[in-house]
Amino acid sequence: MRASQKDFESALRQVKLWKKDPGNEVKLKLYALYKQATEGPCNLPKPGMMDLVNKAKWDAWSALGSLPKETARENYVDLVSSLSAASEPPSPAKPAADGEQAGGDLVVTSENHITTITFNRPAKKNAITTQMYRDIMLALQAASKDDSVLTVLTGNGDYYCSGNDLTNFTDIPPGGPEEKARTNAVLLREFVDYFIDFPKPLVAVVNGPAVGISVTILGLFDLVYASDRATFHTPFSPLGLSPEGCSSYTFPKMMGPSKAAEMLIFGRKLTAQEACAQGLVTEVFPDSTLQKEVWTRLRAYTKLPPNAVRTSREVMRSKGRERLHAVNAEECEALRQRWLSEECASAVLRFMSRKAKL
């Protein structure tokens, strides 16, 4: 059945009512079909490589070639109707479809002298947005002053964290990609500095796969407890990136240069057992007992004399701190340049147009 102009307009209205973001892949398809249906084939000049969003849109529209306007209109209506059921708002009685808890993308709780910071974006595999970097710093600042003995980082859902949200690179400010790269480098440096300077023991409870920056900063933690479902992946080269979180220094020190090179340069993904053998993970637990065993142990640790714990940690940490700050600065500068590279731009585009996953 051919879609009428009325069906098309109704589909356009329906999309505006969707409460749930359908994801970049779908948004690009809808954009391309809309443009083809209303303007015909794309004849705009190709945007520059660094203009990521417009380049992705241009690619999607151009890929439709000389598809007739009527067919594009029909495909648009079909796509919207197939997705509409999934986009209906959840009833108030049920939890949100993506399982997000009240409290936003980051949940911070304090109980039994343990402050817990939880990545809470399960629908996006707990990818870290720009706002989340800022909120984690605020949470660490508060935890450094509260009555907690330990600070824990963990994830809600099947992932621990899928690393930096790759769409963080797509909102280009008026100052262009250079300004974006500069502000990202400043934010990253400040974020990692918080972990270097944090005054209390930091514990990661790695409940599932960990990617990118969520792996590299583990080198700055005191304890890393992992589920046997967890994996540890730093795919920097495929993304046109370079290591951060002081991992270029902490990983070779911890696992030796060649094991670190396999991870940080060649992107080898480690299982939890392998990461434990390399010293990145303290102990691996069966997924079914991770929470019970780890939290029982952590509660016992909070009963230790707090001043002795602090002093021991300080003497272990103080010698390397200056070096870590220098490494952090160097890694951020290397990344600032990487973010401006064609290799990185192409990798982000591939992810956004769903041609690539890890």
Ligand SMILES: CCCCC/C=C/CC(=O)SCCNC(=O)CCNC(=O)[C@H](O)C(C)(C)COP(=O)(O)OP(=O)(O)OC[C@H]1O[C@@H](n2cnc3c(N)ncnc32)[C@H](O)[C@@H]1OP(=O)(O)O
């Ligand atoms: C201030 C800046 C600081 C920068 C610091 C730099 C850090 C470097 C890094 O962290 S590099 C690592 C970056 N991360 C990745 O490359 C991971 C990309 N994600 C994937 O490859 C896959 O999503 C996966 C393997 C993690 C999971 O695959 P799976 O098939 O199980 O699930 P989906 O792909 O369908 O994912 C579900 C939705 O989550 C979105 N998503 C997942 N990870 C990210 C991410 N890192 N950034 C943005 N979005 C992410 C994914 O797009 C799906 O969303 P959708 O349902 O809307 O399509």
